[in-house]
Amino acid sequence: MGSFFRFTAFLLLILSATHLCCNSVAYGSSSASSSSTTMHTNNWAVLVCTSRFWFNYRHMANTLSLYRTVKRLGIPDERIILMLADDMACNARNKYPAQVFNNENHRLNLYGDNVEVDYRGYEVTVENFLRVLTGRHETAVPRSKRLLSDEGSHILLYMTGHGGDEFLKFQDSEELQSHDLADAVKQMKEKRRFKELLIMVDTCQAATLFSQLHSPGVLAIGSSMKGENSYSHHLDSDVGVSVVDRFTFYTLAFFEKLNMYDNASLSSLFGSYNPNMLMSTAYYRMDLYERRLEEVPVTNFFGSVMETIHTVSAYRAPSGKNSDKDKIKLSLDQSVGLDKRRTLTSSNVQDQINNSNTKDQLGVFEHLWCTFLNKAEKIEDVDILVNYGLVIMLPLVAVFTWLSH
């Protein structure tokens, strides 16, 4: 009898799993708006240093180092909007005129050649920043100063400066509030200006800046939790200022090991932040983001699209076959990810890395599910699928009860 119950329980489990799967399929098909079905077409980066004054040298160095990194990983200058609130390189207090360093060894001059600053000095305002994000410019603003992204763009938004609870200071005179940022992102979403957006912020209490975000497809990383400070990494006693912040320093350290063909995932980037080294807790907000971080290479944001998209005709959307495939893959991700979501959001990154060890096993399942779902796709009505499932269950139950007796 005991074994009978065991099997019934098992059956129930399978049933519920099927149901879940159906749900997820339904969810995927309903919520998969046009943006998630579109291909990842291009990469953009908006890099903002919001603070003025000589003693904020490190913020400019942060931004310039990240600029250099994303350029090295393949985002071209025309797709980088670089906003620097002050000019440290030409500050009279700079011991090395026209040079900016992010390390006291002075091996790398960040301000060397090919630095294209799009917004500089007093141009870096909250207004201009929001205009860049939402794309509402005066007609006279040149194309090079606009974020000309489309619905297939992956955008990296990096900001550094002085912040507080739900705000980021711009220029020592105004603030960007978390509401403003969330509103701008929402407008971007509605205007189909991005497919996925990674917001990376290195300020004090950076996590609070993300509290109002609601738009899907947004992933956010902050250097510190509410009530924490973000600290500078080290002081260059030759220049006489701190040259880099901890969070950015370790981010750069992670990217130094990569080239543009590497497949390191976002979760490995997030896992690389050690709270003891940062002296703050890095915070990730990923409940708005659909994909699994283990499967997203960092080059999706920090690098650029490498493959060319072959289109049959110049003025039509990518072919249906392609998009179908994409859709299936996406819903599959969800079905796997759904039961893991709770652990994803609550457990720390270390667990996620462990999870990736089971990837091979999952691969076998994936194939099975793929064929199964392919069939499911052909069936028009979801209810019918459920009924079919139930019908298949009945003989199974019969067989198992018979076997157990």
Added chain:
Amino acid sequence: MAESETPKTRRRPLVRLGIFLISHSLLVSVVCCTAGVLALLLLPVLAKNTYISENALMPGSANAMLSSEDISEAHRFMNDLTGLNLKTGETGIESSRLIARYMSDLGADVNYHKFHPQPNQFRPLHFFSNSDSRIIQENIGCSSHGVNTVGIIRAPRGDGKEAIVLVTPYNSHKIDLAEALSLAIAYSVFSLLTRVTWLAKDIIWLAADSKYGEYTSVSAWLRDYQTPVFGDFEKPYSEICYESNACHGLKESEITERKISDVFRRAGTMAAALVIKVSDGNKQADGTLSIYAEASNGQMPNLDLINIVNNLAVHRQGLQVKVEKLLSLLDSKWLRILGEVFESVGNIARSLNPQWKFGIPAADYMEGAATLTSSLYYQALGVPTGSHGAFRDYQVDAITLEISPKVALNNKIKQTEFLQRGGRLIEGVIRSVNNLLEKFHQSFFLYLLTSPSKFVSVGVYMIAFALLVAPLPIVAASLYSDANKWDSSLKKHDPTSSPKSADDERRNILRSWKWLYAAKQVFIIHSWGVIVSLLPYLICQMPNWMSKVLTWLILGSPIIDADASQSQKREWAILKSVTISAAFIGLCLMSVINFATAEIGALLLVPMCLLAHPLRLDVRAHSLKAFTRAGSNLVLGFIGFPPAAFFVLKGSFEGFESVNISDFWNWIESLWAWNSATYLYIGMVHLPCWALCIWILLHPC
């Protein structure tokens, strides 16, 4: 009765509180005065650690760049300077020329600044109006002028709008070793700064000729710096004297002297100024850095400037920083007992709740109290403690750094080490100030130091003063209302006056204006105070015999006036009430101008004013309370007299054997010469209030 109850309850709570306080004025004044004195004694305990408030300063974030070449150059410069002493007797022009040549060799813009020492002028309103009345002196010949040497380094990539000033006072007639060392320190830093790329502000090195006093030369240079003269109406004497000096200049080889000129050179507005001095080393303070900060009328430089110097000296150069303190207080027994009491109270509090962390060790308390007293005294004096005071008149933050070497600086190695330390300290401070983006504004301007790294801010020390003066208006109001009540009760007992209502009305009106008589008395005495405080000025203007007569007339006038006063019965109460009001107003006004003066003045004046009571009444009363009151009144009346107060305080701190009658006159004269507001306070608030109190004591009633 019921009817009179209801309007009382309808009164506003504030009014009711006021009435309550006035009706318990005795208790209130005792509590407030005790609390005020206690709060003053608690200040060393309440002192907070200093912190650098301005983010831009970043002291010590850069490594010192001063190299041994700079030091050896400075050493050569120093040897040349001291060598001049041996060569010629008259080194006045030689030394300044030597300094100028060294400056211009470094590539700086150099000019000579000639000035004439100005005789001390009494300008009582100097601290209200900053407008400089340029006094043209006709009678001064060219011979009696000093020559400042000024070198300016232009910041290579700066905008030339701001400057940092280094001042090294030296006596051009006889340069001693200490002065040569201070010049050498400035030279080493200066030579470094001509090479660095990080300057954002121009650097001005003023080698001030202290032949006629340090302050004179610096203030003369500042006056000319801040008030440019255009057109032909330049100082007439400079034209005359120019000829004689121009030939001197021409004789020199023109290649080296190209950049040296007599044209006044300027840089931008001054961000900060450092006066560098080296003490002779024969004092007990060895290997220390003394900071002097007090400018005229108790104005202080921004606390951040002291903080960065302290930070760099302690953490970078390993110097021991100290500020002036009253050494005699360190031996006093009662202060030790007080410190121990506070310490034990703090310990008890900590045992109750570990988070209550007040209470400091008794030794720390004594150090803090001694420093605080000296800080309070020098601020109250209103006389600058050094030539940095001249900068404060132009709202430039400045301090004097006096470095005393550890050992006698006779051999070269010791000198080199000393120069390196001093130079690196100055370099660090300059680099930190160079990082500044705005004027010093973040930290405190109103503070008292209890140690180089501890301060009491205005928010804390105001409490002591507020508590001290709080009883004054309350007691004045209660005295006034009592006097009125007493009159009306007198009338009620008198049956004859009750029927005539019209007459009663008139008398009522008269009575309500009775305080005008008292106010008139107080006004007369105060105007007498004004005349007394202007006396030195008048004496200067008049022939000798007339001034003597005038002095005695003026000093004696209140006595004559006192005879004529009408002796009504409760008159003295009204008079006391008005006196107290006047003292209150005077103290409050003074606390705005110079807080420390007001604080010390309040300590003397408040008990005297509050306790004043006619002696004749006390003697008649035949009670212990009356006798103690009369006794304390006499003591307070004695201490309240400015010369007596001066001698008692001086005697108690320095021992009575050193007290001299002429000290007081010298002291007053120095206050007068430095245009101190304290002088005006003594003449126009303290002295009249004291006279009025004495009058009340001697009131015939």
